[in-house]
Amino acid sequence: MNEKLARIFxxxxxxxxxxxxxxxxxxxxxxxITLHARxxxxxxxxxxxxxxxxGQPLHLHLTSDDVIHSFAIxxxxxxxxxxxxxxxxxxxLTFDQPGTYTFYCTRWCGANHWRMRGTIIVTGExxxxxxxxxxxxxxxxxxxxxxxxxVVPDEKPSVQxxxxxxxxxxxxxxxxxxxxxxxxxxxxxxxxQEMRGDEMLTSHTDQQLWxxxxxxxxxxxxxxxxxxxxELYAENCAACHGVSGxxxxxxxxxxxxxxxxxxxxxxxxxxxxxxxxxxxxHILSTSPAASQGKLIRGGMGTGMPxxxxxxxxxxxxxxxxxxYSFQFEEAQ
Amino acid sequence: xxxxxxxxxxxxxxxAALMVAFAPIPSxxxxxxxxxxxxxxESFAYSPAILTVNPGDQVTIELxxxxxxxxxxxxxxxxxxxxxxxxxxxxxxxxxKSGTFRLRCSVSCGALHxxxxxxxxxxxxxxxLRGIGLTFAALLGVLFIRKPxxxxxx
Amino acid sequence: MNLLHIPLIKxxxxxxxxxxxxxxxxxxxxxxxxLSGFFGTPVGSRNFGIIFVWIAWWAILMLxxxxxxxxxxxxxCPIPAPGEWIQRGAMLGPRGQAKGATLSKSKGLGRRxxxxxxxxxxxxxxxxxxxxxxxxxxxxxxVTAIVLVAFLFVxxxxxxxxxxxxxxxxxxxxxxxxxxxxxxxxxxxxxxxxAVCKSHTEKTCYTxxxxxxxxxxxxxxxxxxKNTYCGTCMECLRTCPHDNIAINIRAIGTDLxxxxxxxxxxxxxxxxxxxxxxxxxxxxxxxxGTLKLAAYSVGTLPWMAYATSFLTxxxxxxxxxxxxxxxxxxxxxxxxxxTKKLFISQAYALIPxxxxxxxxxxxxxxxxxxxxxxxxxxxxxxxxxxxIGTAGIGWTPWLTNLTPFxxxxxxxxxxxxxxxxxSKIASEKLDAARAARLSTPVIGFCLVFTLxxxxxxxx
Numbered sequence: 054m055n056e057k058l059a060r061i062f063x064x065x066x067x068x069x070x071x072x073x074x075x076x077x078x079x080x081x082x083x084x085x086i087t088l089h090a091r092x093x094x095x096x097x098x099x100x101x102x103x104x105x106x107x108g109q110p111l112h113l114h115l116t117s118d119d120v121i122h123s124f125a126i127x128x129x130x131x132x133x134x135x136x137x138x139x140x141x142x143x144x145x146l147t148f149d150q151p152g153t154y155t156f157y158c159t160r161w162c163g164a165n166h167w168r169m170r171g172t173i174i175v176t177g178e179x180x181x182x183x184x185x186x187x188x189x190x191x192x193x194x195x196x197x198x199x200x201x202x203x204v205v206p207d208e209k210p211s212v213q214x215x216x217x218x219x220x221x222x223x224x225x226x227x228x229x230x231x232x233x234x235x236x237x238x239x240x241x242x243x244x245x246q247e248m249r250g251d252e253m254l255t256s257h258t259d260q261q262l263w264x265x266x267x268x269x270x271x272x273x274x275x276x277x278x279x280x281x282x283x284e285l286y287a288e289n290c291a292a293c294h295g296v297s298g299x300x301x302x303x304x305x306x307x308x309x310x311x312x313x314x315x316x317x318x319x320x321x322x323x324x325x326x327x328x329x330x331x332x333x334x335h336i337l338s339t340s341p342a343a344s345q346g347k348l349i350r351g352g353m354g355t356g357m358p359x360x361x362x363x364x365x366x367x368x369x370x371x372x373x374x375x376x377y378s379f380q381f382e383e384a385q
Numbered sequence: 386x387x388x389x390x391x392x393x394x395x396x397x398x399x400x401a402a403l404m405v406a407f408a409p410i411p412s413x414x415x416x417x418x419x420x421x422x423x424x425x426x427e428s429f430a431y432s433p434a435i436l437t438v439n440p441g442d443q444v445t446i447e448l449x450x451x452x453x454x455x456x457x458x459x460x461x462x463x464x465x466x467x468x469x470x471x472x473x474x475x476x477x478x479x480x481x482k483s484g485t486f487r488l489r490c491s492v493s494c495g496a497l498h499x500x501x502x503x504x505x506x507x508x509x510x511x512x513x514l515r516g517i518g519l520t521f522a523a524l525l526g527v528l529f530i531r532k533p534x535x536x537x538x539x
Numbered sequence: 540m541n542l543l544h545i546p547l548i549k550x551x552x553x554x555x556x557x558x559x560x561x562x563x564x565x566x567x568x569x570x571x572x573x574l575s576g577f578f579g580t581p582v583g584s585r586n587f588g589i590i591f592v593w594i595a596w597w598a599i600l601m602l603x604x605x606x607x608x609x610x611x612x613x614x615x616c617p618i619p620a621p622g623e624w625i626q627r628g629a630m631l632g633p634r635g636q637a638k639g640a641t642l643s644k645s646k647g648l649g650r651r652x653x654x655x656x657x658x659x660x661x662x663x664x665x666x667x668x669x670x671x672x673x674x675x676x677x678x679x680x681x682v683t684a685i686v687l688v689a690f691l692f693v694x695x696x697x698x699x700x701x702x703x704x705x706x707x708x709x710x711x712x713x714x715x716x717x718x719x720x721x722x723x724x725x726x727x728x729x730x731x732x733x734a735v736c737k738s739h740t741e742k743t744c745y746t747x748x749x750x751x752x753x754x755x756x757x758x759x760x761x762x763x764x765k766n767t768y769c770g771t772c773m774e775c776l777r778t779c780p781h782d783n784i785a786i787n788i789r790a791i792g793t794d795l796x797x798x799x800x801x802x803x804x805x806x807x808x809x810x811x812x813x814x815x816x817x818x819x820x821x822x823x824x825x826x827x828g829t830l831k832l833a834a835y836s837v838g839t840l841p842w843m844a845y846a847t848s849f850l851t852x853x854x855x856x857x858x859x860x861x862x863x864x865x866x867x868x869x870x871x872x873x874x875x876x877x878t879k880k881l882f883i884s885q886a887y888a889l890i891p892x893x894x895x896x897x898x899x900x901x902x903x904x905x906x907x908x909x910x911x912x913x914x915x916x917x918x919x920x921x922x923x924x925x926x927i928g929t930a931g932i933g934w935t936p937w938l939t940n941l942t943p944f945x946x947x948x949x950x951x952x953x954x955x956x957x958x959x960x961x962s963k964i965a966s967e968k969l970d971a972a973r974a975a976r977l978s979t980p981v982i983g984f985c986l987v988f989t990l991x992x993x994x995x996x997x998x
Contacts, residue, residue: 059559059631066567074574074920081922092453114923118581120453120494138493139585140930141923161470162453292471303451303470430828460939485997487939489907493584496678497831499908500823513998516947520954520989527958528979 087114090122090136090158093165098156100171107151107177115142120162122169127155127363135160151177155362161292164307167358189346192238196346197353202242202338206263211382215268218261223253230265236273240340241266241377267381274374278367282375285368293327293356298379300329308356325355330379337380344373394530398522405518412483412508417441424448424503426455426468428495431488434503440483442507449473456491459505465491483508541731541785543776552773552786555632558615566617569687571919576684580921584934586680587919590911592687593677598905600717601897609724610717613770618690619707622698623755632777633749647699652709652757658804662715663811667853669712670815671846674822674834704755707770719808720894721766722794722887727787728760728769735783736761744775744784751777760784765794767805795887795960798967803879806886807858809893813988814853816896820995824903861886864980872976874969885981888961892985895953896992899946903996906942910935943997950996954989958982 081087089099095118105111115124117138124144125133134144148154158169189196219227229235230244239247241263248254248262257265287296295302305327330336348369351359360369420442425432426449438444448457448468458465461482468474488503543549551557568591576588583589604612624630626647669676669686676682690711697706707714730736744760747753754760756770760779763769776784821827822834822845833841865882868874874881910932917930924930961981965974 055556056629056631062560063563063566063630066563067570070567070571071574077924078578078920078922116580116921116923119496121492139580139582139921140918141921143923160454161450164452166470287472288469290471292469296471296473303449427828429831430826432828434826434828458936460936485943487907489936491934493582496583497674497835499584499678499904500831501828502824503826510998512943512947513993516951516993516997517990519947519951520986520993523951523955523958524982524986527955527962527982528975531959531962 081114085112085114087116088124090115090117090124090169092119092163093168094163095119097169098158098171102171103173105146105148105173105175107148107175109147111146111148111173113144113146115144116140121160122162123159125157125159126173127157128365129154133159146173148173148175151175151179157363159288161304164304164356166292167289167356187346187349188237188342192342194340194343194346196343196350200338201334202240204242204245204259205333205337206260208260209380209382210260210263210267212264212267212271213382214261215264215266215271218257218265219268221257222265226251226253231269231272233273236269237341237345240343241270241337241380243340244269245337270374270377270381271383274371278371279375279378281368282371285364285372286375290372294330295327298330298376300327300332302327304356325352327356330376333380336377341370341373341377344376345369348372391530391532395526398526398530402519402522405515405522410511412440415439415441417443417479419443419445421445422447424457425451426457426490426501427451428453428455429490429497429501431457431501431503434488435506436488436504437506438480440480440508442480443477444480444505445475445477447473447475453494454492455494455501457503458489458491459486460489461486461505467492480505480507484512485510540788542726542788543784543786548786553776555777558773559631561615562617562620565615566620569617569691573684573687573691575919575921576680576682576687578920579680581680582921583678583680584908584911585914585918585921587915588680588683588687589678590908590915592683594905594908595912595915597901598909600713601901602905605717605720605724606894606898607724608726608771609721609766610714610770611724611726612717613707613714614772616707618694618711619698619704619755621691622695622706623704625695626698627752633751647701649702650700652701652705656709658802659709659715659718659808660804661709662712663804663808665710666712666715666808666811666815667850670811671849672837673819674831675837677823678835703753703757704770708756708768715808716812716893718767719805719812719890721769723792723891723894724766725788725791727766727789727793728771728775729763729785729787730761731783731785733761735781739781739783743778743780747774748778748780751775753778764797764799767794767800792891792956792960795890796963798884801884801887803883806883807854809886809889810857810861811853812893813889813896814849814857816893816900817988817992817995818849818852820900820903820992824900825995861889861981861984864984867980868965868977871979872965872969872973874973874977876968881977884964884967885961885978888957888964888978888981888985891960892953892957892988895949895956896988899949899953899992899996902942902946902949906938907936908934909937946996947993950989950993954985957985961985 086100086103089096091097091099103111113124115134115136117136117140120138122136123133124136125131126146131146134142136142152175154173154175156171156173158166160166162169219231222230230248235244244266245262248257248265249259254262286294291302293302293304293308294300295305306324308327309324328335347357348364349359349361351357351361364372417439420438422433422436422445424436424446436444436446446457446466448455448466450468450470450473452470454467454469456465456467457476459476459478461484462478464476464478466474466476484507486505486507488505490498490501494501543552572588572592575586579586579588600612628646672682676686693710694706697710698704736742741748742759742761743753745753751774754775755772756768758768760775822830829841830845833839833845836842862878862882865885866878868885869876869878869881911934913927913929914932917926917928918924958978961978962974965977969977
């Protein structure tokens with residue numbers, strides 16, 4: 054009698070407990086996708102490809118298997134959700150528009166954090182969207198070409214001084230130089246060269262013209278855009294490009310290219326360091342269109358990610374304008 | 386050694402031990418200064434891992450993570466900051482409590498996270514000195530005062 | 540004082556149900572640890588397996604069970620249970636069968652444990668094996684689960700091949716040091732009167748009868764003079780027809796004064812434990828990241844350097860220095876005993892030093908990480924459960940301001956204990972003056988060790 058009781062006790066507790074755990078796990082899986090976040094070296098998002106019908110709720114249980122990650126969807130208002138190690142975060146998403154969405158991690162989880170992306174394919178009747186060609190392609194720019202400014206300012210151009218200088222420009226010239234299209238398609242050096250060659254502006258010094266360029270750059274953006282870009286830069290760019298913009302971020306020297314001879318990759322000779330935004334020779338010879346192109350398309354085999362599916366066009370132009378602020382003295 | 390002498394010696398040692406353990410030691414007073422530490426956090430250690438300041442100093446710690454998100458928790462002061470790679474964060478406080486305090490990582494950063502430790506030393510490590518003193522007091526007691534077993538059986 | 544004179548205690552210990560219940564609950568926890576290790580989150584701090592084995596169980600073991608109850612844990616350990624049930628053919632034991640039935644035949648081969656392994660050298664080895672991989676085991680749930688399954692597998696296998704609790708007595712790495720430290724415990728299981736045993740021919744405490752099994756630890760109760768190998772399983776309580784078994788409360792460290800059965804394997808265990816405490820304090824609790832990574836990256840060159848240093852320190856350096864100290868003491872005191880004998884007997888002074896070192900070390904991380912226990916109870920697998928509502932509490936340090944003071948107290952107390960033990964052991968064969976000279980270098984060794992550990996933990 055006692056022995057029987059003992060055996061029943063053991064079976065109920067152990068077997069019963071195990072079955073209860075199993076059932077609980079199973080019921081958690083119904084209609085739910087458990088998305089594991091891992092450092093890219095350990096597999097990244099698992100699974101990395103999700104499919105859902107438009108209008109249907111996508112129930113996600115997010116957990117991290119190592120360090121803190123977070124989940125965000127590119128070009129979306131969906132706020133980023135932190136995914137903490139060993140904790141389960143529940144998130145339900147519904148997509149109205151069919152298409153391919155990119156989800157990505159927004160908290161640096163190692164040198165390869167930026168590779169941590171996945172896709173959600175939303176099926177349904179797709180609305181045909183006109184595919185706009187990015188500006189650098191329309192202009193025929195080779196954004197991979199090596200370039201160096203021939204002329205650079207002696208001291209950092211000041212937006213404040215530039216404003217005063219620019220106010221003295223003849224109106225027609227001013228309108229040309231300040232227009233959005235002109236700004237986007239010309240590098241600061243090109244604008245300066247054109248100003249230098251402009252008969253109406255011969256009375257201004259080289260530095261004054263550089264100041265005017267700085268002012269033109271500032272006037273083609275807004276304080277709100279710069280603020281948003283500053284945040285975006287800190288979260289996404291500073292880790293490689295550095296807090297100071299000098300290309301000396303913590304991961305700058307760790308971006309081993311994916312392409313290229315395998316031998317080169319292993320010896321690390323091909324490591325391309327992040328661009329130094331404080332280098333006037335490089336930045337002043339880059340047009341906003343080229344910067345935008347680099348941002349959208351990425352660095353082709355370097356560690357520069359492609360942000361085309363992640364950032365909205367507005368965010369991209371904001372970031373572009375922010376990058377030049379490393380070269381120009383902002384107005385207070 | 387007769388019993389009376391032994392009792393006296395134990396009493397003296399006992400008082401000495403109590404003093405070593407509890408007597409307040411006036412600390413060498415220093416002018417409070419501002420101190421700045423740039424601390425790199427990588428899995429699984431801080432660099433530098435040992436920060437030494439004087440009591441009263443204003444301490445600023447700039448935490449920069451070099452691989453994943455790390456935190457820094459200052460035991461005893463109950464302060465913590467978190468730093469994402471590329472976004473260093475700063476913590477400023479007055480080191481008004483003396484002693485040795487553990488720095489721990491406060492954000493789960495991988496397998497050895499619970500062992501990611503550092504040390505904040507404010508002033509002298511009195512407890513360690515007292516511990517050493519007590520150990521030597523114990524040594525004296527056992528070697529010289531304690532009544533050996535063989536003798537006690539006589 | 541014999542605790543069995545208290546009727547409630549006697550009843551609770553003689554009855555199989557209380558012990559059985561605790562064992563089954565422990566077994567459930569053990570299996571949950573294995574399941575969560577294999578199927579739960581790989582994040583150690585949120586996994587039941589890691590938290591409950593290396594924080595909760597370890598704390599209970601090192602801070603309560605071993606210091607106060609010696610091998611008390613062995614009496615309720617779930618690891619040998621399944622194997623023993625198969626071996627015995629019963630879960631609850633003889634009382635569970637119908638009255639008058641004979642003991643069911645052992646379902647195993649029931650072989651005697653080989654003579655050459657009747658020592659704790661295998662346990663020294665198994666502990667070192669676990670120690671070399673400890674950084675990975677302690678932090679990776681899957682690895683802890685594999686280790687636990689391996690223990691279970693070996694324990695069941697041992698029960699099927701050998702008689703009694705062969706795994707517990709000769710293989711279990713935990714048992715190796717619990718046995719050593721049980722010599723310090725303030726409780727002991729002994730016979731009341733050996734004269735009664737002399738006239739009892741069947742010696743059912745060792746051979747078993749209708750009421751219980753013969754000592755699973757292969758111990759002969761009437762001949763027991765030390766706690767080292769008694770697993771407090773209470774079988775002898777149940778089988779003795781003359782009520783001649785007592786559970787006595789006694790002064791701590793009593794067994795250290797027993798001159799009989801001092802052996803080299805136990806002496807070496809003392810060094811293994813001392814060295815491990817110091818190395819763990821440096822690697823796990825120190826600020827040196829390179830050391831931690833070396834200990835963690837099993838298979839790499841840094842790890843091999845770490846493993847080699849670790850083994851050299853524990854098996855060669857520490858015993859070597861101690862041998863030197865004993866040799867000095869022998870010269871100073873002009874003792875006539877062979878150095879090896881002095882080495883072994885003086886090594887027993889390191890037992891209290893080791894226990895207090897491990898207590899001090901455990902205090903560091905147990906208190907700081909105890910909040911994880913509540914989280915693990917609510918969400919053992921890291922699947923988002925919240926069984927008792929504590930899944931969301933963040934990490935909260937507990938008693939961390941008090942810990943260093945406790946550690947100093949424990950370490951100084953351990954030093955005093957070790958020093959006195961060394962003197963006492965020396966006095967067994969020498970007069971007071973010469974005994975003092977023999978033990979002085981040994982006490983010096985204890986002093987340096989205490990200060991080193993204090994430095995690693997407090998400084």
